[in-house]
Amino acid sequence: MTTRDDVLAAAQRHLNVDARASMADLAGAAGISRATLHRHFASREELLHELGTRSIDRWEASLDAADARGAAASEDAVRIRACLDDLVARYLADSDDFGFALTDTYLLSAADLVERSDALVEREVALCAAAQAAGVLRADLPARWISHALYGLLVAARDALRVGDLPRRDLDALVLSTFLTGAQR
Amino acid sequence: MTTRDDVLAAAQRHLNVDARASMADLAGAAGISRATLHRHFASREELLHELGTRSIDRWEASLDAADARGAAASEDAVRIRACLDDLVARYLADSDDFGFALTDTYLLSAADLVERSDALVEREVALCAAAQAAGVLRADLPARWISHALYGLLVAARDALRVGDLPRRDLDALVLSTFLTGAQR
Structure with a gap:
C-alpha cells in the first residue's frame, strides 16, 4: 500500500x-x-503545503543542529565561524531534498509558512550580526543582506547541480568559499 | 484604449x-x-511567454551594452573588470523591471526561452573565463559556478529589496562587493 x-x-x-x-x-x-x-x-496546494512545512522543519532542525543560537550568544569567533561552515553544509544537504521549496511561489506566499520562515530568518540574521561583532564577517554589510546573499548562493548551487555544472562533492567548499571570500582574485 | x-x-x-x-x-x-x-x-502562459521574451531581450541588451564579448576578447584586466561592474549594475536595473522572471518556473521551462537563455549564459561564462585568465577573478572557481553565483546574488538582491531590507540606492555596491570579495571580514 x-x-x-x-x-x-x-x-x-x-x-x-x-x-x-x-x-x-x-x-x-x-x-x-x-x-x-x-x-x-x-489540492496541489494542500500537498505543497505539507512539503513546505517539512522543508521549514528541516531548516529549523539545521539551525538547531548547528547550534546557531549558542554560537551567536558565545561571541566566540572560532565557534561562530565553525557554526557558519556547518550551517552551509547542512543547508546544502537540505537543498538536495527540498531544493524546489527555495523558490516555490506558493510556499513563499502561504501566510503560516512565511511566519515560520521569518522567525528562522531572524535567527540567521542574529548569527550574522554576532559574526560581525566577533570580527568573523564584514561589518560594512547589513546582516540581513548577508543572510539574503547566503540564500541566493543556495539557489545558485541548486541550479548549478541541477544542470550538471558542478559535482555534488565540490559544492560545500565552493559555496562556502564564494560566500566568505567572493569571486575576485 | x-x-x-x-x-x-x-x-x-x-x-x-x-x-x-x-x-x-x-x-x-x-x-x-x-x-x-x-x-x-x-492563456496565462501566452502572456508570461511574451514577458519572458522581453526579459531575455533585456538580458541580451545588457550583455551587448556592457560589451561583454569585446571585454572578454580584449584580455585586458581593467576593461574586463569595468565590464563586470557595468554588468552587475545593468542586471540589477533589469531585475527592477523583470525580477519575477528570475525564478518563474514556467519561463525556466519553456524550451525556446531556455535555448536563448542558455546562449546568454555561455556569453557570461566566456566573460568569467576571460576574467579568470586576466587575473580579475579567481581561477580556482569553475567559470560556470561564478555565473550561477552572480545569478544567485541577483535573486537575493531582488528579495532583499522586495521585503524592504535594503535601500535601492545601496544595492549595486552591495551586490558587486559581495560578489567580488564575499562576506568574510
Whole structure:
C-alpha cells in the first residue's frame, strides 16, 4: 500500500526535478491514480503545503543542529565561524531534498509558512550580526543582506547541480568559499 | 484604449509584486475585464511567454551594452573588470523591471526561452573565463559556478529589496562587493 508518507516522498523528489509538476504528474511519480492522490490531498496546494512545512522543519532542525543560537550568544569567533561552515553544509544537504521549496511561489506566499520562515530568518540574521561583532564577517554589510546573499548562493548551487555544472562533492567548499571570500582574485 | 503593450506593462509590474497572480488578478491590475485580457492573450502562459521574451531581450541588451564579448576578447584586466561592474549594475536595473522572471518556473521551462537563455549564459561564462585568465577573478572557481553565483546574488538582491531590507540606492555596491570579495571580514 502506498502511504501518505510514500506519496509525499515521491512528490518531493519529483518537484525537485520539475517544479511545475501537476497533480497528474505527481500521481504518476508516486505510481498511483489521480483519484488516489486526491484522496490523500484535496489540492496541489494542500500537498505543497505539507512539503513546505517539512522543508521549514528541516531548516529549523539545521539551525538547531548547528547550534546557531549558542554560537551567536558565545561571541566566540572560532565557534561562530565553525557554526557558519556547518550551517552551509547542512543547508546544502537540505537543498538536495527540498531544493524546489527555495523558490516555490506558493510556499513563499502561504501566510503560516512565511511566519515560520521569518522567525528562522531572524535567527540567521542574529548569527550574522554576532559574526560581525566577533570580527568573523564584514561589518560594512547589513546582516540581513548577508543572510539574503547566503540564500541566493543556495539557489545558485541548486541550479548549478541541477544542470550538471558542478559535482555534488565540490559544492560545500565552493559555496562556502564564494560566500566568505567572493569571486575576485 | 488599453493596448497590448499597456496590458503587458501592467502585468509585468504586478507579477513583480505577486508572482502567482492569476489572469483575473492581471486583468484587474491592467484595469480591464478578464474577457478583454483573454482577447489579448489566450492563456496565462501566452502572456508570461511574451514577458519572458522581453526579459531575455533585456538580458541580451545588457550583455551587448556592457560589451561583454569585446571585454572578454580584449584580455585586458581593467576593461574586463569595468565590464563586470557595468554588468552587475545593468542586471540589477533589469531585475527592477523583470525580477519575477528570475525564478518563474514556467519561463525556466519553456524550451525556446531556455535555448536563448542558455546562449546568454555561455556569453557570461566566456566573460568569467576571460576574467579568470586576466587575473580579475579567481581561477580556482569553475567559470560556470561564478555565473550561477552572480545569478544567485541577483535573486537575493531582488528579495532583499522586495521585503524592504535594503535601500535601492545601496544595492549595486552591495551586490558587486559581495560578489567580488564575499562576506568574510
